[in-house]
Amino acid sequence: MKKLLITVLCMALIFVLGACSQATEKETTKSEGNKGSETTEKKVPRVAFVYIGVPTDGGWTKTHDEGRELVDKTFGIKSTTVESVPEGPDAERVIEELAQDHDIIFTTSFGYMDPTISVAKKHPDVLFMHATGYKTAENVGTYQTKGYESGYLSGLAAGAITKNKKIGYVGAFPIPEVIYTINAFTLAAQSVNPDTKVNVVWSNTWFDPTAERQAAISLLDKGVDVLANYQDSPAGIQAAAKRGVWGMGNDADMSEYAPETYITNPVIHWGPYYVEVVQSWIDGTWKSESYLGGIKEGMADIAPFGKNVPKKVQDLVNEKKQEMADGKFEVFKGPIYDNKGKLRVAEGETMSVEDILAMDWLVKGVNGTIPK
Amino acid sequence: MDMVQLILAAAISGGTSLLFAVLGGILNEKAGVINLGTEGIMLIGAVISAIFYLQTENLFVTFLVMLVASGLLGLLHAFLCITIRANQIVSGLAVTLFGTGLSAYLGKSVAGVPIPVSIPKIELSLLDSIPFLSIFSELDIFIWMSIALSIILYLYMYKTSWGLHLKAVGDNPSTSDAMGISVTAFRYFHVVVGAMLMGVAGFYLIMVYSPNWIEGMTSGRGWIAIALIIFARWNPIYALFGAYFFGGLDSLGFRMQIYNFDIPSYFLKMIPYLATILVLMFSGWKNRHKPSIEPKSLGNPYFREQRF
Amino acid sequence: MSQKSSYEHISVDLKVDNRKPRMVPYKFEYNPHKKGGWWVPLLSIFVALIICAVFILLNGMNPITIYTKMFQGAFGSSFGISETIVKAIPLLLCGLGVAIAYRIAIWNIGAEGQFLLGAIGATAVTIFLPDLPGALYIPLMLIMGIAAGAIWGLFTALPRTYFQVNELITSLMLNYVALLLLNYLVYEAWRDPAGFNFPGTPEFTPYQMLANIGGTRLHIGLVFALFAVAVLAFMLTKTRWGYELKLLGANSIAAKNAGIKMNKHILIVMMISGGLAGFAGAIEVSGVAGRLMYGISPGYGYTAIIVAWLAKLNPWAMIMTSLFIGGLIVGGYSVQSMGLPLSFSSMLQGAILFCLISGEMISGYRLKKIN
Known part of the structure; x- marks a missing residue:
């Protein structure tokens, strides 16, 4: 009898709880007719x-x-x-x-x-x-x-500077904006220095200087002579500078953290x-x-070159930048293979913006994996 | 250098900041005071170092000021836990909250400013040619300091009469009081010195690891240090290896990525925590009839006239 | 049972050496049973506000304007109030969980992990059972959340009862394991395939969300939380179980002698403690977040310790303290426009805690004339 009562009570409880979901609420649709309230006189935007x-x-x-x-x-x-x-x-x-x-x-x-x-x-x-x-x-x-445009320009500089054709890249997370930047970077590096390999390590953090530095060091130990970082803190650039390895950051001009070994990196205005x-x-x-x-609109750009970047490299990058500004250059133009050998963009084709912004594969020459 | 050596080198440099914090924590806990304020004290140590080094450009002065600042936080914790006999967990939590907030507040003016510092290194060119020891040939002085400190603390805790007193104070304060040891003075001293070491952890982080102040830059390492204290079983020598083990795991994870081992790094990072619990369970089971190794009055305030 | 409670009437001499002749015919006597009442938390909040006011002044700002703005942000409008309550719900539930463990001196600092497990448990229902009849979702999610939290709490209790492992350590370690598990799930295993790799699960359907109250973000979880307060308060004061806990908390040795099984109580209390935190997690994902995502808890489990302590572990008082701390967090965002960093509110929380714990103990001292 007692058990039955408990069972009944439990059922009742579940029923009551079930009624607590949002879906059982009446839809409260708001009218959206009050748009465009006239405020033509005072126009000081808050x-x-x-x-x-x-x-x-x-x-x-x-x-x-x-x-x-x-x-x-x-x-x-x-x-x-x-x-x-x-x-x-x-x-x-x-x-x-x-x-x-x-x-x-x-x-x-x-x-x-x-x-x-x-x-x-x-x-x-x-x-x-x-x-x-x-x-x-x-x-x-x-x-x-268009982070891939500035990523491409940085890659050009990196490709022109690397001597042993080994570049390291610390990425925060394998999300499209990081992936397409790395891909553009790699394509550019290979365009000036064929067979260049870009080794990617995911730090799995946007913000943890200690972990970022560890990730950077693991790449430096592999012998890369240029280290790029898609991170918010300058820990990677600093680690590279300590070993006299060229460094690049992301988003903002990070030259002050490694004045001697800084190349440039994508920045956003x-x-x-x-x-x-x-x-x-x-x-x-x-x-x-x-x-x-993108570059043309002036939103994507690269930071001023570090003081030790050879003039030749600077000219090469600036030339390409001009080409982009004139709208004469597409980054993801076929043929492009991914790093498992599959043809992703056919000869003569150009990737659409939608495809670029949803990119989930790495181009040939990138040594790294995307989890799952 | 081969892979193992490289990982070891990375582990040493990655674990040193942790090691300082762990040693500080051991001193605290051995005296019977648990300090959950590690994260806050590390942050204060880091931000004070940044501010003063940018002002004075003098490493020594910076170090001293940082010691005073972190010692003060330790003093606050000691006062609350020892004199006022407040709950140590809540007090430690308050130190972390306060330290985190205050460091962000103080650090606003120096945030992101690169700190032009170079830590002197000790070069032992002799070791260069010896295969395995070559990683020790070029370490900065603070790494050596941390190693030396582990050994000194070990000797102090297990081989000196003060160390034995310390154990007594942490285990059974009323007995040590009866023996004529001032429990209060002992606890104060070790909590303050311990907090200073936690400050050094922050100092090392900002001076060597990432030489510019970023808000919340410890990103949880203070809490990891607290876990490590137990992992190391309150033994400074174990702490040395424990810190390097924790420090090396990060690095190992990244290296596995480079060589395309596909283990989600999340599980790799769980190992130390789970291992700690399992080790404790095992030793708890093994010693189920013996007194436990942890300071027995850990977390308890000492009431002097409690000895009836 | 003849043993006296070890805390009764301990008089403490503030001078280090009591062999010296006394200069003053007074001494402080400490009596934990005469600790100050409700006014201590209020006074300590007041003192903490003054301490932080000094920092604000040093920064060249007016503390009164800042505090007013903070108060307005949290309680000055119906929107602010509703948001403060939304923030207070998880704090209240976690605080209840923490408090019940602290009542028998079990130092559970694992509410954070238990909260996360609750959130994970609730989300698991949405992931693994996508085709349930709609009305079943909320009950199942809440039950799974509570169960997951309780099991996580049990992981802390079992090593303590059978292997003498300090619960403080286990619960702290398990917080990290829970956090790593959460990150694994939201970044990899359960990541929304259509979410452009955003670290979160797919959005919940309306059936998987708690009903809102009056067009705000305030949700029915408030009722659950208040219900939990009432149940817990009843259990603690009106049942034999509550009485046994009280005995255990006052003096574990005496309670043991009286035949109260410590281990059994630890297991039960930790399950309830974890279950409450798990409940909070389940409510948070289904009430406000609408999906499991990274950073689902901005440290609720740790903040809950403040909530519990401010309330002196009293369930009813925790309604007030969770609102207060919730307001502090909400108000903390409002003062940013005046140039204070967000961390100012955590500084204030720390200062309040300092004042509270010292005020609590100081209020236990009485100045007594020595005969």
Whole structure:
């Protein structure tokens, strides 16, 4: 009898719990008719930035903060910034809070995609710009840089400088933006120095200087004479410099950490685009788009060369950069084989942007694997 | 150099910062005070080193200031745990929280600024020609210091009368009090010195490993050090090997990637933690009728007039 | 049973050497049973605010503006309040779990790992049983979450009871194992194939999400958490089991002599402790995160220790303290616009803890005249 009672109670509990899911709630559809509230008179934009790290991280967040500075200077405003916002539940709260008293919000990390979209639904009169994502809405635009173009230019320099044809590359995670940068880098290095091998190690962290350094050292021990890093901290460049090995970083100019052995690396200038977005908001001409800025647009670029980089190498890279700026050069043009020997891009074909942004294979010449 | 030697070299350089923190932790715990503030003290040690080295460019002065700063945090922990007899776990947690926050706060002005430092190395060209020992031919002085410290602490703890007192204080404070040892003074001294060593761990991290301040740059290594204390069974010599083992695992994982071994690094990194638990379980089972090896009054404040 | 509780009426002489003649005819007497009441946490929070105000002043800012802004961010609007509560839910549940273990002096610092396991357990349901009838998801996910957390708690308890391994160590180690397991799952095994390699599982369906309250992000998990408080408070004060725990906590040797089985209680308490943290994890993934992802816990398990301690391990008081700490975290994001780093709020938390634990002990001292 007692057992029966307990069973019944349990069933009842499960039933009650089952009724707690969101799906059983009535759909509360909001009307989205109040867009375009006329504010033609006062047009001082209130701008906010959501950062994944701190502006002093020397990498990703620093590049965005430089962009923010340009916005502030151009429009004479003081943008709000919120730093170290974890991707996930906290992000949604921070964005929601900002949306209540801002006009334009830049969310600057991939993981902010869903929170941005969900907050944007509730605030149709606020403009959201999400970096590196792929979901847009009427009031959400995305922007992204063609990291593979600047990656290619860095690869040219690395390929021209390496003597033993062994280059090391510390990648944070095997995600498309890192993968296509490494692929472009490798293609470029091979174009000036055939048979160059790029050895890749995944550090599995964006931010852990000790682990990044260990990863760098494991490559240095293998005898690479150029070490590139797709990481936010300069630990890898510093480790390379200690052994007199050429180093390259990512995102921001990292020359100050290894002045003697620095080559160059991809950098990003978000500033001009940010200014453009804010200006178009002021003019009332903004339209949702997925912006992709490369060398031509000035968003992707490479850092000034290190002081010991030979003039010949600099000229070679600058020449190619000019070609890209003129729109005469495509990075991923066939034939391209992956590192298992499979033909990925046929002769005469060019990869579409969609395919590039979803790349999950490594080109021939890359010594490394992508888990699973 | 062959693979094993290279990994060993990487393990030594990767484990040294940990080693300092572990030695500090051992001193704390041997005296019966557990210090969960390691992470916070390491961060303070690192940020103070960065600030003062950039100001003075003097390694020695920086080192001293860093010792004072981390010692102060240790003093705070000691005061709370020993004099006020607060809960040691909560106090340690508070030290970590406070240290993490304060270091980020203090470090704002020097974040990302490269620190132009070069740590003197000791070159033993004699060893160069000996096959296996050649990795020791060019290590920086702090590595030698950490090795020497392990040995000194070992001798101190097991071979001197002070060391025996220390064990007594950590195991059975009321007895040692009866023997005329000042439990309070002993505990204070070891907690403060231990905290200084944790500061050195931060110092090493920023001066040698990654010479520029980045917020939260220890990324959890203080907690790993706490695990290592137990892994090393409170023995400074075991700590030396334990730290190198932990330090080497990272490096081993990366090297396995280079040679295309496909083991998810996550499981590789679990080994030390699981091994620690298993080792403790084994020795607990083996010694089930004997007193345990850990300081018996670890975590307990000492009430002087508790001896009825 | 004749043994006196070892903590009763211990008088402590603050002077190191008591052989010297006394200069003052007073001495401090320490009595842990006369420790200050509800006002101690409040006072320590106040003192901590003043200490941190000094740092703010040194930075050339006005502490009052900062604190006001923080308060407004956390409690100044219905949005702020709802977000503070959302933050408080996992803290409250983990805090309950931590507190019940601390009541019998089991130093479980593994709430973080148990929380993660709860989140993993709940998510496993969505991964391995994709075609369940919708209404079954939430109950199954919550049960799996609790079970996973409880088992993780058991992993801490078993070595303690049968192998004399310090639970502090085991629980700390298991936090790392749990974190590595989580990272393995979100970066590799369970990664959303359509997610552009973002480290997270596929998004939950509405059937796998807890219902929200009133158009905010506040979810039904609040009810569960409050329910847990009530149940736990009842069990601790009104049942024989609660009474035995109380005895164990006050004096384990005496309790042992009275025939209370320490090991059995440790196992049960650690399962409940882990289960509560696991419950929190399950609620967090199904209530707010909507998927298992890296960094799912910004240290809830550790922060919960503060929550429990501020509340003096009292379940009802933890409702207040979890709200307070939740507010501190939420408010911490708000003051960034004034130039303070996010870490300021962890500094403040540390300072509060310092003041709290010292205030607690100091309040146990009474100045007594010596006859």
